[in-house]
Amino acid sequence: MNGTLRAMLRLFAVQGTWNYERMLGVGMGYAAEPLLEDLKTVDPVRHGEAVVRSAEFFNCNPNLAGLALGATARAEYEAVPGSQIVRLRTALCSPLGAMGDELFWAGLVPGLVGAALVAVVLGAGWWAIAGFLLAYNGIRLWTSYWSLRTGMASGMKVGSAINASWLPWAIERVGPAAAFTVGAAVPVVAAWYLKGFGWSVGLGAAAVAMAGVALTRWFGPTLTTVRFALAAMIFLLVLRRVNP
Amino acid sequence: MMDFSLPVLIALLLWGTLVGLDLVSVPQGMIARPLVAGSVAGWLVGDIEAGLRIGVVLELFALDVLPVGAVRYPDYGPATVVAVALGADALGANTPWAERLGFSVALGLVLAVAGEWSLQVVRRWNARAIQRRAAALAAGESRAIRKLQYGGLLRDGLRGFTLTFLGMVIASAMKEMLHLDRQLAVALTLVAIGSALAAAVNGAFRSSGRTARLKWLAAGVGVGIILAVVA
8 A cells, every 4th residue: 555545544533633732733643654654764864853743733624634734745855944844734724624614514514414314304214324425425535535636746835726726616615505405404304303293283393493593592602502402301301390 | 221132232332432433533434423323323223213313303403513623512423322222222112203202312412412521531631642742752753643643543432432331321221210201201302303403503504604605595495395395
């Protein structure tokens, strides 16, 4: 197995040592090891320094970490001064984090989940779940491969390569698609659950939903929907005990 | 104790550990999503409907999570596995799902919050392990990086296993104590469904903001209503 493939596989565990001090740092160092192997024979001193740099603080969306990994690995082979490589890593944190989060966590994942929920409710069953997993992991696998190859091909010019790539285009389109599928999933799922209950019960569930949206938006992060749900359930249990 | 055979219990523990690992550490292949975790757990215990019903409700809650930066969020994976086990076993397959869902989701939510807390514990342990090997890292020892990485994965795997195991113990205890009347059970189910819908709506609003996405969200709701009426 060549170094690039090993690095790509290791990127799937890039958050394995996630912590509040170095964040993805150690995971990046782990993924960088196969890429830096050849440097050991060419320039052992530089190799040692490169390993230290590779495991320092770093944070971004894990699915785009390959761009930073490939770019810094190439820069190490091109004997770019260490301070410049550190600056490149630091500079890449925010854009790769923002772009990756928009593309994957706010776009692709809710978009595919919304579509899968609609499909499950409409009777697709396992096909919907398999389709969701295949679509997500196919896109993610290809993105990881592309990220690492692009990073390695562009080195210190990785910023321009990202700008000229498909990423900004995809981010612009995946968000609306996610909003659409999640929007479609909510009434479909609600009808699936409430179908057999009748109007009064349906209205009760709708009232809980509206109260949940209103209260959690009013109180902000102190009252999450999970806390709201648990508080409402405890209230019900207490009410039942007081008034059997 | 829950009425599953030993192989099924082991499979549930293994599945809970895997989905616990998937959330953050490896491979982030989305098997930790409640829809997937719940369906597979339902298949393992021989009650796919319970897996889907409970998985979909918890999935709606998970849509309210945006795991960006260092934000804290519940871990729904092992929680869903245990909730499905409780829903399928404790209240019996002959009980209608409307009477099983509420209690199972309640346990799932409590475990998801416990999972959130356990993630913070693992992250602090990871930081301590890094501090212990700071000298080796500063010397550029690849072996130290590998050991830290494997240690982090092991800690997260143990977290998923412990969460699932303790959840199963709690579920077994709940099974012994559960004496729900039908009315209360259905009321809990409706609160679970209503809150889950609120979570999904909140998540959609937050992602959409006041941008053009809001129009797409409205269009989606329109199509969803048509589908709900037709289907």
